[in-house]
Amino acid sequence: MQNFDFVKPASVAEAVAALGTSGAQALSGGQTLIGSMKQNLAAPAVLVSLTGIAALKGVSVSGGVMSIGAATPHAEVAKASGFPGLSSLAGGIGDPAVRARGTIGGSLANNDPAACYPSAVLACGATVVTNRREIAADDYFQGMFTTALEDGEIITAVRFPIPERAAYAKFEQPASRFSLTGVFVAKYGAKVRVAVTGASNDGVFRWTDGEDALQASYDPAAVKGLKVSPDGLIADLHGTPAYRANLVAVMTARAVAAS
Amino acid sequence: MPKDFEAKTTGIGAPMKRREDIRFLTGRGVYTDDIKLAGQTYAVIVRSQVAHGRIKAIRTEAAAAMEGVLAIFTGEDFKDVGGNPAGWLIKSRNGEPMREPKRPVLAHGKVRHVGDAYAAVIAETYEQGRAAAQQLADDTDIEELPAIIDMKAAAADATNRVHDEIPDNLCYDWGWIEDNRAAVEEVFARAPHVTTLELVNNRLIPNAMEPRASIGEYFPGTGDYKLTTTSQNPHLTRLLVAAFVLGIPENKLTVVAPDVGGGFGSKIYHYGEEALVLAAAKRLGRPVRWTAERSESFLSDAHGRDHVTKIELACEKDGTFLAFRTETFANVGAYLSNFATVTPTFLHGTLMAGPYKVPHVYVNVKTVFTNTAPVDAYRGAGRPEATFSLERVVDQMCRELGLDAFEVRRKNFLTPDMFPYTTPVGLVYDTGNYQATLDKVIEMADVAGFESRRAASAAKGLLRGLGLSTWIEACGIAPSHLVGILGARVGLYDAATVRVNATGNISIMVGAHSHGQGHETVFAQVAADRLGVPESSIEIVHGDTSKIPFGMGSYGSRSLAVCGVAMTKAIDKIIAKGKKIAAHMLEASEADITFEAGKFAVAGTDKAKTFGEIAFSAYVPHNYPLETLEPGLEETAFYDPANFTYPAGAYLCEAEVDPETGKVTIEAFHCADDFGNVMNPMIVEGQVHGGVGQGIGQALLESTTYDETGQLLTGSYMDYAMPRASDVPFYNVDYSCQTPCTHNPLGVKGCGEAGAIGSPPAVVNAVIDALHRGGHTHIKHIDMPVSPQRVWAAING
Structure with missing residues (x-):
């Protein structure tokens, strides 16, 4: 790890100013960034911690929407009430130490293709709120480690319309416990959205065949045996594209059963 | 813990808590990196x-x-x-x-x-x-x-060399026992049945x-x-x-x-x-x-395992073993680490008869240099590889011939009346009772109730299987005369010095080294038992060459069986000298002095001196036979045993396979071990738990993967899967079947490696059994680690 300066602003405005300095990098939990710095894969000159900004913290529910401050750690989302499917997802990220530090904003800004949160954001059609604008989930995720965020743009909150039924089913990569394939299913009346993380070279995506099948019949049996194309799915030590394609259908069925 | 053991609170056989844990668990241990020096x-x-x-x-x-x-x-x-x-x-x-x-x-x-x-x-x-x-x-x-990574390719390549002076990248091509090769080939030529398996024993990072x-x-x-x-x-x-x-x-x-x-x-x-x-x-x-x-x-760090083996079993149609034959490629990596050459040979080939009365065995090992990290002994060292090959091929043979895996093992076991027994691969097993541990594990595992548990799993869409492994190992790695014949360049005795201090407390300097095993507790227990003094008066000193006698350290489950015995021999000398001092002080004949419960007494009288009084007299020799006896009370003993020790046991794994994802869950793991006499059952259980955990890690999770350019793809915990608590079950451990070692006075055999030796084949056998019971009868074998994607691919292959 290289030496760096550390600042912990108290407001979004101060954070934006600090991020304007050369070599500055936002830090929001650091569960990816700190590890990368230890391996000398990242060497920012200035770390701008966002977790000291009170306005970015906390969970609230109002009018069928759960709003989560971007700097809220996973552990807090895990114990929130009002959206059990999301709390259960948060409670299954990493281990207790990760959940104590990692934040939803940090996870979404990083957009790791195997992170858990992106699947919930996309399946729920959540809104990513920044210091500049509101971004719809369908527009936010733009491929592996790529998002709609611009330079100097900071996520401030995420707003989830609470589904009538929802659940996350994750098949863990045996070593890292990231999702080898994780599926979030959200049902709003007749409409069902299915978002898959961990499986694709393009990051989180919606499985529309699964959505169609579940809109016709919201039942695990509706997606069991449904074929998923392995094209574009991740090939690594822990799973071939064909294996991940199988898991998309299997984990969708399990999420439906758990919802 | 068996009831007999719970009752004891002190001395040999008591489940005493580990004294070193206080400092380890409160951050007061002193590890190398904790030591700060001026300048x-x-x-x-x-x-x-x-x-x-x-x-x-x-x-x-x-x-x-x-x-x-x-x-x-x-x-x-x-x-x-x-x-x-x-x-x-x-x-x-x-x-x-x-x-x-x-x-x-x-x-x-x-x-x-x-x-x-x-x-x-x-x-x-x-x-x-x-x-x-x-x-x-x-x-x-x-x-x-160009990187040389694949072992068989390396051995076939005469031009691309890890070491310029070594053609074909071969360290050696070893046959054991070469003189038996022709006889083994003849058995295979006329055998009524031959089962063949190709196996990978996966490389592990310690x-x-x-x-x-x-x-x-x-x-x-x-x-x-x-x-x-x-x-x-x-x-x-x-x-x-x-x-x-x-x-x-x-x-x-x-x-x-x-x-x-x-x-x-x-x-x-x-x-x-x-x-x-x-x-x-x-x-x-x-x-x-x-x-x-x-x-x-x-x-x-030196890695472990990394064998590719073809094993063949020749047998009668009723499952009676006639011969085993193996051809193994063993990876030593880029350089020879200190024990690298013995691990795939004498620690592996000499175990290829298992606990069985098989008349013919031939082992061939080609050890190959590659452009990978050096490979050396890792918990079990050669013996897990031997056990895996044997126990997998035996199960496969049973499947091919429609025979019962329990009965085939029972039929081929050596029986207690056959010891000492010379195996066709050169070891002399001193004692054992393999039927007893097999019976025990069947009872522990409620094998009779398996069918109802399998049906319950099936109702949930899961496949349940049972996997057996009946293992034996040679440990207490020592006998210098034997290891010398086998090519060792050092002796493998051990040593201990017992220093009774003037105030009566005792410092014992041992050649064994504890790096988590609990020697400071167990050695003190054994010494306290022998000397009739409290454990708290004994300090175990290890790890510093300026303080301890020349010992050979800890590995190969050797600490108690070699160094522990050296300590008891030094204690015997202390007691013998104490008797001489007591005889003088009590004005009696030395032959009449008895030593019991920390007291030297004149037989048949109430005249006695405590251990502390004798120690004091040895260091303040005012009333002391100085003309015939040196003052002081300190003795050293070296011990070089007559043979290896041979722990053995039977392990049963019950596993569930999720056919949709390929994920394997260990539902139960039962261990019936024969470690001979047990000094501290709690520590023995801990050793078995740790060893089985590592074995489950090898069987299900741990994969060391180099790509074709020699980059380590599993170079961090993001990709190298270590077993976590949730990956392993609550173990069911028993060690009440005891055939004490016949050639050391403690009757101990060693328990440190057993779990890692016996467990991997039990796990894989359970997975294959589950898949077959689930109708996936085309699956002959799945290489370790038996990962979800491999199981799923096998089912859908």
Whole structure:
């Protein structure tokens, strides 16, 4: 790890100013960034911690929407009430130490293709709120480690319309416990959205065949045996594209059963 | 814990809590990296990023000029000192000695694996050292050569060589026992049935919790050196550094292995970093310290296993074994680590008869150099590989012939009346009762109730199976006369000194080394039991060559069976001398003195002296037979046993397979072990738990994967899957079947490696059984680690 300066602003405005300095990098939990710095894969000159900004913290529910401050750690989302499917997802990220530090904003800004949160954001059609604008989930995720965020743009909150039924089913990569394939299913009346993380070279995506099948019949049996194309799915030590394609259908069925 | 053991609170057989745990669990242990010295400097190693390459130039000027840099070392600095030697000389089938390339302190001329150390920076601070090491790496020109990774390809390649002087990359081609080869071939030619399996015993990275670390010191006033290091055997390290590598007189070098956080074999060996910090400390006149980063541990600790084996079993149609035959390719990596040559040969081939009365066995092992990290002994060392091959092929044979896996083993077991028994692979088993442990494990596992548990799983869409492994090992690694015949270049006795202090408390200096096992508790228990004094009055001293007698450290489940016996022999001498002193003090004949419960008494009278009174008299000899007896009460004993010990047991794994995802869950794991006499059942259980955990890790999770260019793809915990608590079940452990070792006075056999030896085939057998019961009868075998994607691919293959 290289030496760096550390600042912990108290407001979004101060954070934006600090991020304007050369070599500055936002830090929001650091569960990816700190590890990368230890391996000398990242060497920012200035770390701008966002977790000291009170306005970015906390969970609230109002009018069928759960709003989560971007700097809220996973552990807090895990114990929130009002959206059990999301709390259960948060409670299954990493281990207790990760959940104590990692934040939803940090996870979404990083957009790791195997992170858990992106699947919930996309399946729920959540809104990513920044210091500049509101971004719809369908527009936010733009491929592996790529998002709609611009330079100097900071996520401030995420707003989830609470589904009538929802659940996350994750098949863990045996070593890292990231999702080898994780599926979030959200049902709003007749409409069902299915978002898959961990499986694709393009990051989180919606499985529309699964959505169609579940809109016709919201039942695990509706997606069991449904074929998923392995094209574009991740090939690594822990799973071939064909294996991940199988898991998309299997984990969708399990999420439906758990919802 | 069996009831008989719970009752005892003190002495041999009591489940005493580990005294060392207080300091370990409260952060008061002193590990090498905890030691801070005035004037200390930091070594940072520069490691090869390519698997194979010729070093063209190392331009040191820029790095040397960086802030805080004190010295730079390259292979050039060590080219005239000795190499780190292999501890065993193995001969090929044609009688030629093994090929033994020099293993230098720092690579010179060529780098041979990713992580191979070729330079080092010594700096005032770690950060400065690391920055300069990066500069040095940037300023090094290495011409990359084709990497030699696949063992069979390496052995078939006459031109591409890990070591330029070794054609076909072969260390040796070993046959055991070569004279039996023709007879075994004849049995196979006429056998009514032959079962064949091709198996991979996956390479493992040891992952001790504490990474390797070393501190070198040099004292110019006396010319003495001191090495503080993470070692399982400080005297062996001293011998290797002194006599082979640096040429320091042995009596000018002290090696201290303080608290050590796990080894599993990987810290038996001498590593180049140890010689480096000593040489650097002398050059700088300041202490030099080095602690591996976790990434360095992955790349440069000696790895384990890595065999590719074809095993054949010849038998009658009723399952009676006629012969085993194996051909194994064993990977030693780029250099020979200290025990690398014995692990795939004598620690493996001599176990290929298992606990069975099989008349014919022939083992062939071709050991190959590749551009990967060195491979050496890792918990079990050779014996897990032998057990895996045997127990997998036996299960497969039962499946092919429609025979019961329990009954086939029972039919082929050696029976208790057959001991001592000479196996066709050269060992003499002293005692055992394999039927008893098999019966025990069947009872423990409620095998009778399996069918209803299987049906319950099936109702949930899950496949349940049972996997058996009946294992044996040779441990208490010692007998010098035997290991000498087998090619060992050292003896493997052990030693202990018992020093009774004037005030009556006792310091016991042992050659064994504890790096998590609990010796400080168990050795004190045994000594207290023998001397009739409280455990709290006994201190166990280990790990410092300036304090302890010349012992050979801990590995191969040898501590109690070898060093523990040395200690009891030293205690016998103490008691004998105490009797002489007591006879004088009590004005009785020595022959009439008895020693019991810490008291020396005149038989048939109430005249007695306590142990403390005798000790005091030995050191304040006012009323003492000085004309015939030396004062003091301190004795040393060396012990070199007559044979290995042979723990054995039966393991049953019950596993569930999720056919949709391929995920395997261990539902239950039952161990019926025969360790002979048990000194501390709680510690024995802990050893079995840890060993089985590592075995489950090997069977289901741990994969060491190099790509074709020799990059380690599993070089961090993001990709190298270690078993976690949730991956293992609550173990069901029993050790009440006891056939005490016949040739050591404690009757102990050793328990440290058993779990890692017996468990992998039980797990894989359970998975294959579950798949067959689930109708997937086309699956003959799945290589370890039996990962979800492999199981799913097998089902859908």
